[in-house]
Amino acid sequence: QHDETWKKLHTHIDEWVAGSKTHTKEGHVASYIPELANASGNILGFCIMDHAGQTITSGDSEFRFTLQSISKVFSLILALMDNGEEVVFSKVGMEPTGDDFNSMLKLELIEPGIPFNPLINAGAIAISSLIGGNTPDEQIDRILHFFRDIADNPALDINQNVFKSESDTAHRNRSLAYFLKDNGVLDKEVDEVLRVYFSHCSVEVNCTDLARMALVLAHNGVDPIRKQRLIPRRFVQITKTFMFTCGMYNASGEFAMNVGLPAKSGVSGSILTMVPGQYGIGVVGPALNRKGNSTAGVHLLGMLSQEFDWSLF
Numbered sequence: 001q002h003d004e005t006w007k008k009l010h011t012h013i014d015e016w017v018a019g020s021k022t023h024t025k026e027g028h029v030a031s032y033i034p035e036l037a038n039a040s041g042n043i044l045g046f047c048i049m050d051h052a053g054q055t056i057t058s059g060d061s062e063f064r065f066t067l068q069s070i071s072k073v074f075s076l077i078l079a080l081m082d083n084g085e086e087v088v089f090s091k092v093g094m095e096p097t098g099d100d101f102n103s104m105l106k107l108e109l110i111e112p113g114i115p116f117n118p119l120i121n122a123g124a125i126a127i128s129s130l131i132g133g134n135t136p137d138e139q140i141d142r143i144l145h146f147f148r149d150i151a152d153n154p155a156l157d158i159n160q161n162v163f164k165s166e167s168d169t170a171h172r173n174r175s176l177a178y179f180l181k182d183n184g185v186l187d188k189e190v191d192e193v194l195r196v197y198f199s200h201c202s203v204e205v206n207c208t209d210l211a212r213m214a215l216v217l218a219h220n221g222v223d224p225i226r227k228q229r230l231i232p233r234r235f236v237q238i239t240k241t242f243m244f245t246c247g248m249y250n251a252s253g254e255f256a257m258n259v260g261l262p263a264k265s266g267v268s269g270s271i272l273t274m275v276p277g278q279y280g281i282g283v284v285g286p287a288l289n290r291k292g293n294s295t296a297g298v299h300l301l302g303m304l305s306q307e308f309d310w311s312l313f
């Protein structure tokens with residue numbers, strides 16, 4: 001079945017990507033982080049990787065972008081590895097919000113004022129504070145090493161322009177963090193925690209890096225190429241569950257209906273997803289819909305899921 005899928009992908013992917021690319025017109029590039037507004041809206045890149053590391057790429061697959069909210073998946077995993085489940089779930093809940101990713105609306109609803117889940121901004125900021133290390137620099141260093149290991153790419157690094165651009169304009173995230181600090185969720189200083197958070201959001205990758213990182217999650221924490229366990233199975237299970245229920249923000253239900261795979265999006269227009277047990281997938285299309293997901297990316301994944309019957313249900 002793998003061979004058949006691969007053959008079909010090889011034959012049709014360029015026409016499918018070209019077809020989905022027309023949907024970039026329906027979206028807008030994010031501009032609340034000024035540096036992100038420089039990306040062209042008319043981009044769609046795709047990469048899929050199998051267990052042996054073979055890839056099929058299409059469209060603007062060389063386009064480089066920052067992980068943004070996709071990084072929350074891997075900072076969560078690192079926080080779980082550093083602290084265990086009990087500590088992590090004393091700081092964040094397990095429920096979707098149905099609100100925008102940077103919403104303040106429900107911060108006081110779960111006792112004792114902890115964010116609903118680790119993939120909304122408030123939750124991810126709480127998670128950033130849990131990464132091991134005595135200083136923000138040490139924490140950032142650990143995150144970078146971890147991301148490079150999962151991506152099997154020692155060249156991954158922070159895009160300092162994006163980092164600075166977000167850091168200079170992040171009034172809303174700053175207010176979320178102060179709220180968390182007041183609620184006793186953050187043990188560290190707000191500015192230090194935010195520096196860690198903005199840093200992991202600003203790690204620069206391409207579609208192939210995304211597909212490579214997703215491949216490790218698709219295989220439950222084992223890198224099938226290096227044949228090495230990188231993440232405990234339970235922590236991947238926790239993370240994929242969050243990706244399914246909250247990974248596409250308040251469009252997670254719709255994505256579950258139309259694609260049916262665990263996924264995580266970022267405001268750079270990126271989407272990381274996987275076919276469990278098989279493929280890692282990376283997509284980027286910076287033009288976003290109202291909920292902050294790539295218009296063309298979501299369209300392409302819906303098409304592929306239907307074509308290959310990838311929905312988990």
Ligand code: GLN
Nearest residue numbers: 068069101121201266267
């Ligand atoms: N760094 C971005 C922010 O905090 C991440 C948000 C996202 O990708 N949706 O706003």
